[in-house]
Amino acid sequence: MRFRWEFDLVKKTGTVFPGRYMLLSACCPDGESSRRIGFITGKRLGKAVLRNLVRRRLRETYRLQRRSIKPCLWLVLIARPTAVKASFHDLKAEFTALLQSAQKTICA
Numbered sequence: 001m002r003f004r005w006e007f008d009l010v011k012k013t014g015t016v017f018p019g020r021y022m023l024l025s026a027c028c029p030d031g032e033s034s035r036r037i038g039f040i041t042g043k044r045l046g047k048a049v050l051r052n053l054v055r056r057r058l059r060e061t062y063r064l065q066r067r068s069i070k071p072c073l074w075l076v077l078i079a080r081p082t083a084v085k086a087s088f089h090d091l092k093a094e095f096t097a098l099l100q101s102a103q104k105t106i107c108a
Contacts, residue, residue: 001038001076010038010076017102019094021083022058025076026102035069037062040078054079057088061095069099070107 001007014027039058041051058077069075083091 017098021086023078024098028072037075061092
């Protein structure tokens with residue numbers, strides 16, 4: 001996702017799935033057939049180096065799970081401050097769990 005209106009659409013119409021390290025907002029807009037994802041790492045996480053580290057880890061977890069995501073889903077991942085100290089394995093496991101619950105709820 002690149003535009004503010006896309007993030008706003010997912011936040012407004014989507015369902016939020018909370019986790020320990022991140023929040024996952026997901027929606028399936030009408031008439032859309034492409035999957036999209038956006039990452040939010042706020043200043044509460046710390047300096048830019050830490051925010052970028054968390055963003056890179058989240059992007060990699062998405063890349064590894066990309067093929068299992070339904071085509072119409074739009075996702076927004078919001079990192080929590082606990083994500084800074086989390087290992088990559090923990091982030092990956094949580095993203096997988098949140099993604100599965102989102103797909104069961106939204107794409108049912």
